Amino acid sequence: MNEERLFTLRNPWFVWSVGSTIAIAIVAILIGFVWLPARSTAFGDLSLWARICGAAGVPSSWYGGNDTSKVPSNVVVLPPSGTTHPMADSIGRGATLATQHCSMCHNVVAPAPVTAPSLAGQYADVIYKELRDFQSGQRQNAVMQEIIAGRSDQDLHDLAVYYASLPPAPAVEKARAGEGPDATATRLVMQGDPQRNIAPCAACHGQLDRKGAAPWLGGLSAAYVAAQLHAFASGERHNDINEQMRNVARQMTPEEIDAVARYYAAMQ
Ligand code: HEC
Ligand code: HEC
Numbered sequence: 001m002n003e004e005r006l007f008t009l010r011n012p013w014f015v016w017s018v019g020s021t022i023a024i025a026i027v028a029i030l031i032g033f034v035w036l037p038a039r040s041t042a043f044g045d046l047s048l049w050a051r052i053c054g055a056a057g058v059p060s061s062w063y064g065g066n067d068t069s070k071v072p073s074n075v076v077v078l079p080p081s082g083t084t085h086p087m088a089d090s091i092g093r094g095a096t097l098a099t100q101h102c103s104m105c106h107n108v109v110a111p112a113p114v115t116a117p118s119l120a121g122q123y124a125d126v127i128y129k130e131l132r133d134f135q136s137g138q139r140q141n142a143v144m145q146e147i148i149a150g151r152s153d154q155d156l157h158d159l160a161v162y163y164a165s166l167p168p169a170p171a172v173e174k175a176r177a178g179e180g181p182d183a184t185a186t187r188l189v190m191q192g193d194p195q196r197n198i199a200p201c202a203a204c205h206g207q208l209d210r211k212g213a214a215p216w217l218g219g220l221s222a223a224y225v226a227a228q229l230h231a232f233a234s235g236e237r238h239n240d241i242n243e244q245m246r247n248v249a250r251q252m253t254p255e256e257i258d259a260v261a262r263y264y265a266a267m268q
Contacts, residue, residue, distance in 0.1 A: 042195055054195040077212070078125040078160060087161065094162025097155060101147065106163075114223040117215075121168030123206075126215045127160035130239075139239040171219040173265040184256060185263035196251040201260065204244070213241065222258075222265035229257045 009015055037043060037051035046054065098106075105116040119127060133139035134148045135156075148156070175181065187193075190208070192200040204211040217225060231237035232249035240246060249257075 046196075054197075057194075057197070078128045078157070090158045090161045091165050093155075094158035094160070097159055098162055102159070105143075114221040115227070117220050117224050118169045119163040120166035122163055122216055123210075124160040124164035125213055127163050128156055129213050131156040131159065133239040139237060168216070168219055168268065171266055171268050173222055173262070175262075175266040181263050181266070182259045185259040188252075188256060188260055189263060193251070198248055198251050201248075211244070214244075217264040218267040220264055222261040225264050226257050226261035229261070233257075 005011065007014055033052050033055050034048075037055040038048055040051070043051045043054055102119075106119045130139060131148050131151070134141060134144045135151070137145065151159075188198065189201045192198040192203070200208065201217070202208040204214040206214065206216050228237060229249045229252065232240065232245045233252065235246060238246065252260075
């Protein structure tokens with residue numbers, strides 16, 4: 001048998017077997033990526049395109065904001081303090097600064113106002129990174145940018161280690177008696193939603209595992225958590241490295257944002 005004659009379009013067996021393999025592949029793709037996602041109820045009320053992207057495991061929308069020209073914010077660890085300020089001194093200096101300039105809003109004794117996050121017990125690297133981002137304008141906020149503008153790097157460092165050294169404040173908004181955590185929120189936090197590329201919040205935010213610079217969210221007010229998620233979703237807040245949070249928040253519905261906000265507000 002001559003191989004050249006076997007693999008030629010004039011050989012009807014060859015044409016038939018290659019043709020049917022291609023036809024089976026096309027039908028399988030249509031079923032797997034179009035028909036099943038279009039019929040599945042697991043995607044909620046997403047558009048057909050978003051469903052197809054979900055089935056293929058790629059985001060349906062990429063961030064198209066105009067902040068790409070800026071240097072990305074990239075501090076994920078708390079740099080070691082200069083030798084002039086050993087840890088205890090740093091915490092002491094931080095305490096003085098905080099009492100004078102910060103505690104009226106980030107109060108560590110009484111609950112903080114709902115728009116300002118409680119900082120007691122927050123990871124030091126988070127506080128340091130956020131303060132640097134306010135200073136550089138990577139994260140914008142009329143109040144905080146003004147307050148932090150003239151502060152030295154040592155001040156930011158001392159404030160970060162001071163707040164991190166405090167025990168976390170009690171959760172601001174307790175869940176009502178007899179009411180367990182919301183099922184939607186618990187699922188998103190602990191399992192995420194692979195079909196929409198949402199990784200479990202707990203895999204980055206400290207309950208299961210922690211990824212660099214992700215804040216502890218337990219006990220923050222629901223109003224603050226929801227506001228930040230909306231700001232990430234719209235791209236108004238864009239200081240998250242590699243768009244980690246924007247990619248999550250853009251996929252969430254307003255109801256899910258409210259549910260996780262209440263979940264975290266009631267968690268210690
Ligand atoms: C007048 C009230 C006010 C004062 C005073 C103030 N802050 Fe803030 N701070 C806020 C608000 C409001 C936000 C939330 C900003 C936003 O919505 O993005 C914030 C956010 C922050 C964050 C971000 C926390 C996070 O989890 O993302 C840090 C860190 C912070 N402040 C530290 C400080 C420090 C340190 C001082 C003192 C030098 C200070 N703040 C003084 C109101 C205040
Ligand atoms: C891939 C890791 C990752 C996942 C998954 C993730 N986050 Fe985040 N999140 C981050 C990082 C990192 C930041 C800090 C961004 C920055 O640099 O300011 C952040 C910041 C936030 C903030 C702002 C907090 C503050 O104090 O300002 C909120 C709220 C938040 N995430 C909620 C969530 C929720 C709710 C989920 C799950 C639906 C989630 N995140 C999933 C990594 C993640």
